[in-house]
């Protein structure tokens with residue numbers, strides 16, 4: 715398992731301070747909408763300066779027509795980041811277009827597809843997709859696997875099922891992790907690190923339980939200890 719820390723603080727300075735406090739760990743840093751829209755490419759460069767071994771996951775969840783997604787994917791590859799994501803519901807044509815466009819980049823970033831957002835509960839999910847989260851997550855995962863993607867974003871509860879339906883090497887990245895059972899916030903399907911381990915999660919994404927802690931470094935240390943157990 716590889717820890718991915720969500721840099722979701724309100725300002726670049728606060729995110730940089732958080733990353734600096736974690737500089738000794740070669741972990742993944744998740745840059746989302748908020749910080750990328752506000753702070754852009756210089757922010758990514760600043761993170762790499764703090765620790766060149768930080769891996770960057772650009773969480774922009776692309777969803778558009780195939781050509782526009784492929785164009786965006788190419789620009790993302792040029793940023794030199796390590797992983798980004800798109801929505802599986804954009805469909806196989808769009809997912810294949812993205813993967814095809816990235817073929818020219820030998821060190822291309824990993825590409826994951828979002829299945830069901832972890833903030834959905836069954837009722838609200840079914841109101842849109844008319845199927846259970848389990849069914850749809852599995853279907854989206856199979857589509858993503860067949861389109862040549864590297865893995866999916868899902869909840870820890872679907873990780874094992876998705877690997878069984880695709881391949882053990884098909885990556886699962888799971889937000890909604892509350893390492894030691896902390897407050898769920900707006901997340902509906904939250905899992906502890908123990909459960910994430912059991913379910914074969916490759917990347918637990920953790921935001922608030924780290925950056926809202928009075929000592930984020932100590933918290934990360936504890937999380938890494940747990941992951942290493």
Ligand code: C5P
Nearest residue numbers: 720746830831832889890919920921922
């Ligand atoms: O603070 P918390 O640990 O809930 O942060 C989870 C992070 O993962 C947030 O940055 C959120 O945008 C992101 N995310 C998510 N659900 C997804 C994909 C990404 O919560 N399906």
